[in-house]
Amino acid sequence: MTVLQGRLADRDSWSPVGRCPIEKTMGLVGTKSAMLIMREAFYGTTRFDDFARRVGITKAATSARLSELVDAGLLAKQPYQEPGQRSRDEYVLTEQGTAFMPVVWAMFEWGRGYFEDTRLRLSHQGCGAEATVEIRCADGHHVPPEELAVRVAGRRT
Amino acid sequence: MTVLQGRLADRDSWSPVGRCPIEKTMGLVGTKSAMLIMREAFYGTTRFDDFARRVGITKAATSARLSELVDAGLLAKQPYQEPGQRSRDEYVLTEQGTAFMPVVWAMFEWGRGYFEDTRLRLSHQGCGAEATVEIRCADGHHVPPEELAVRVAGRRT
DNA sequence: CAGGATCCCTAAGGATACTG
DNA sequence: CAGTATCCTTAGGGATCCTG
Numbered sequence: 577m578t579v580l581q582g583r584l585a586d587r588d589s590w591s592p593v594g595r596c597p598i599e600k601t602m603g604l605v606g607t608k609s610a611m612l613i614m615r616e617a618f619y620g621t622t623r624f625d626d627f628a629r630r631v632g633i634t635k636a637a638t639s640a641r642l643s644e645l646v647d648a649g650l651l652a653k654q655p656y657q658e659p660g661q662r663s664r665d666e667y668v669l670t671e672q673g674t675a676f677m678p679v680v681w682a683m684f685e686w687g688r689g690y691f692e693d694t695r696l697r698l699s700h701q702g703c704g705a706e707a708t709v710e711i712r713c714a715d716g717h718h719v720p721p722e723e724l725a726v727r728v729a730g731r732r733t
Numbered sequence: 734m735t736v737l738q739g740r741l742a743d744r745d746s747w748s749p750v751g752r753c754p755i756e757k758t759m760g761l762v763g764t765k766s767a768m769l770i771m772r773e774a775f776y777g778t779t780r781f782d783d784f785a786r787r788v789g790i791t792k793a794a795t796s797a798r799l800s801e802l803v804d805a806g807l808l809a810k811q812p813y814q815e816p817g818q819r820s821r822d823e824y825v826l827t828e829q830g831t832a833f834m835p836v837v838w839a840m841f842e843w844g845r846g847y848f849e850d851t852r853l854r855l856s857h858q859g860c861g862a863e864a865t866v867e868i869r870c871a872d873g874h875h876v877p878p879e880e881l882a883v884r885v886a887g888r889r890t
Numbered sequence: 891c892a893g894g895a896t897c898c899c900t901a902a903g904g905a906t907a908c909t910g
Numbered sequence: 911c912a913g914t915a916t917c918c919t920t921a922g923g924g925a926t927c928c929t930g
Contacts, residue, residue, distance in 0.1 A: 596841075597840070597841050597842075597843075597844025597847075597850055597853065598772055598840045598844060599768075599769060600844050600847075600848055601840045601841075601843055601844035601847070602764075602765040602768050602840065606763065606768070607763070607903090608756060608760065608763050608902090608903095609902080609903075611755055611756075611759050611763070612753070612755060612759075615753070618878070623912085624911070624912050625911060625912070625913090628912095633903070633904085634905075634906095635912080635913065635914085636905095636913090636914080636916095637902070637903050638912095638913090639912085639913065639914075640902085640903085641902095658911095662910085662911095664911070664912065665912080672847060674878050675846065675847075676843050677881075678839040678842070678843070678866050678867065678868060679836065679839040679840050679843055681868060682836040682839040683754070683755045683836050684753075684754050684755050684883075685754075685835070686754075686758055686833050686835070686836055687753075687754025687755060687757050687758035688754045689832065690754075690757075690758070690832075691754060691757055693754055694886060695886035696754065696884070696885060696886070697884045697886070698868070698881060698882070698883060699881075699882050699883075699884050700870030700871075700872070700874055700876045700881070701880050701881065702880060703870055703872050703874060705870040705872040705874075706871045707868050707871075707876045708868070708869065708870075709835050709866060709867070709868050710835065710867065710868075711838060711864050711865070711867075712865065713856070713860055713862040713863060713864040713865075714862040714864075714865075715857070715860050715862040717860060717862075721831050721834055723857055723858050723859060724834075724838070724855060724856075724858065725855070725856050725857075726841075726854070727854045727855075727856050728852055728853060729853070729854070764921090764923095766922080780891080780892085781891070781893070782893095785892095790922095790923070790924085791925075791926095792892080792893065792894085793894080793924085793925095794922070795892095796892085796893060796894075797922085797923085798922095818891085819891095822892080
């Protein structure tokens with residue numbers, strides 16, 4: 577138990593800093609379909625119908641989710657044109673969207689272990705070694721859960 | 734774009750390996766309240782009413798979510814007894830639950846940047862340095878998004 | 891303190907049909 | 911291909927009241 581954990585545990589809500597970033601993040605992209613669309617976008621999917629089919633949701637849901645993700649700035653809508661066709665839009669990851677991927681891969685990794693799915697692995701392309709999601713500090717140490725603290729600006733905690 | 738990303742992009746659904754771990758994970762703990770309860774459990778909250786109050790949900794929702802998390806094995810229900818009181822239950826993180834924390838902190842980190850919340854920081858207690866969630870390979874390299882690949886067992890990809 | 895019961899509202903999302 | 915529109919079901923979750 578870290579010092580801060582002890583302090584944070586003594587409170588009525590997450591009041592010290594207003595609403596917690598986790599809560600806000602879940603409010604923005606906290607649905608299964610949004611998470612899977614982000615996965616697809618990372619895999620290189622850009623077309624509306626491909627998202628719908630590969631994620632396994634209806635077009636209505638696809639439309640709603642893509643719009644939300646574009647509005648939130650995780651995806652960008654870009655026009656493209658195939659010869660002889662009218663102009664259409666495709667959806668690509670933005671910088672904010674790419675920054676979101678650790679969330680997706682953390683879920684992937686946990687689910688892989690939890691559901692004992694041994695067929696899948698994250699790997700570092702090129703070097704070929706297995707990759708995992710982990711918490712590290714600026715000094716380069718791996719940070720196990722019991723050594724992780726949350727600091728509120730200014731305070732010592 | 735990695736090799737696997739290219740290959741995975743050419744498919745109808747996530748068929749090569751059945752349902753994806755991300756999807757299964759979201760099915761299990763993909764609600765805002767479940768995520769916040771996990772945060773609270775990490776902070777050291779163990780009592781029913783504390784969860785309800787600090788997460789900001791009703792007791793009915795608290796009851797439902799805690800039961801699901803216990804059934805899923807992320808939390809364990811343990812009896813405790815205060816002098817002069819009847820026996821009650823408290824909820825503590827299991828190993829599976831602790832393993833889930835990278836998901837929670839990845840959301841925390843992304844939300845912190847996205848919502849520009851500068852008051853909060855993850856830190857490595859003791860060494861005091863800032864901590865972040867990142868993807869690294871077994872050879873010790875930091876793995877940027879463009880170098881990350883997903884491998885399906887046996888296949889080269 | 892730790893819930894369960896009941897009622898109600900909203901969002902996610904499936905099914906189906908229709909458009910440019 | 912890229913959507914929009916309509917209808918319907920289910921789950922999350924608030925409010926309120928009650929119990930051991």
